[in-house]
Amino acid sequence: MKKVILIILGLAVLGGLFFFLKNQPGGDISNNTKPEQIVLKTAWVEVERGTLFLKLPGQSKELKSGDEVESGASLETGKNSSATIHLPDGSILNMDKETAVVLSDINFSTDDKTLVVKIGLTVGRVWSKVISLSTPESEWEVKTSNTVATVRGTAFGMGFKSGTSWVNTSENKVAVAPLDPETKEKIKEAEVIIEEKKFIELAEININEALKIKQATSSESVASAKQDFFDKQVKDVPKTIAEDSWVKEVKTKHQKLDKELNDLREKAKNLPENADYRDKYFELNEEVRQSILKGNKIDIEKLMEKILDPKYKKIIEQAIEMQNPNLTDKEREDMAKDMQKQATEMMRDAGIKEVQTITRTAAK
Secondary structure, three states, X not given: OEEEEEEOOOHHHHHHHHHHHOOOOOOOOOOOOOOOOOEEOEEEEEEEEOOEEEEEOOEEEEOOOOOEXXXXXXXXXXXXXXXXXXXXXXXXXXXXXXXXEEEEEEXXXXXXXXXXXXXXXXXXXXXXXXXXXXXXXXXXEEEOOOEEEEEOOOEEEEEEEOXXXXXXXXXXXXXXXXXXXXXXXXXXXXXXXXXXXXXXXEOHHHHHHHHHHHOOOOHHHHHHHHHHHHHHHEEEOOHHHHOOHHHHHHHHHHHHHHHHHHHHHHHHOOOOOOOOHHHHHHHHHHHHHHHHHOOOHHHHHHHHOOOOOHHHHHHHHHHHHOOOOOOOHHHHHHHHHHHHHHHHHHHHHOOOOOOOOEEEEEEO
């Protein structure tokens, strides 16, 4: 017998919840009290397809959606798998199949919103969606064995296989630099800025050309060599990548996230100047994780109770009733469809055009 639990969550719903939360007792984010400085060093994972493993000395631990991972964790997706790493500020890292990464550094201050994320890409493909790096000290870096990409707020893909790295920028700009083969330090003289919808690929032969720039003896020769390096390496995104199914899937998710964040920003305009929509976004994003992690039994009711309009009381009652062990699968499925319809109407009333629902099926 299977239990179908409909959870009204996801980032589309977060915007709607924010609208109601700011009017609730204890939900006001406009007070002038300076929050305690808290530094977070963990992320949480969402396994979308297949498997995701935490690599430990001599063994591997399979992770499930909602699990937390700490700074320094080594993660690896299996065949026909994909996963998303949710960073503390709401930024995300998408992992393709057969991809291995090390979360070298995760550091997020809830006070001043400083975020430092450093990711080592061992093999495979990742796509970064950086919400916003709001302080000069903030940094987002993805590094392979021969290349490092650094951003301050953008979306970009990076891959590494058989000694070749590539970077594809889908939003804004990315600074890309080859690494010195001996020192593993960034060759600053060869760092280039990749514009939106541009692509660069770096292999051993390209690294050798970058070293020539470093060895140039005058500023004129450095500038000339760097321009020549840029002209040779930076190109339009290849068709094979632009039309790749995983890349398209990731970009679609990022577009939806942008819409959801814009909605949240719009609602925050009515708040006092010192209120920050990211505070509430952070809190609600954590509630989504807890809802996934705890099996949703308590969290469904908690999330639903935040909707103030009494005309949607029925959906709260149904969320609780769906966990009645005496219900048949058909009864749960019918109830889930009715709840989804009500949820759509509810979010539209709140000004959200797109409603994202998650239906989880668990063996009883």
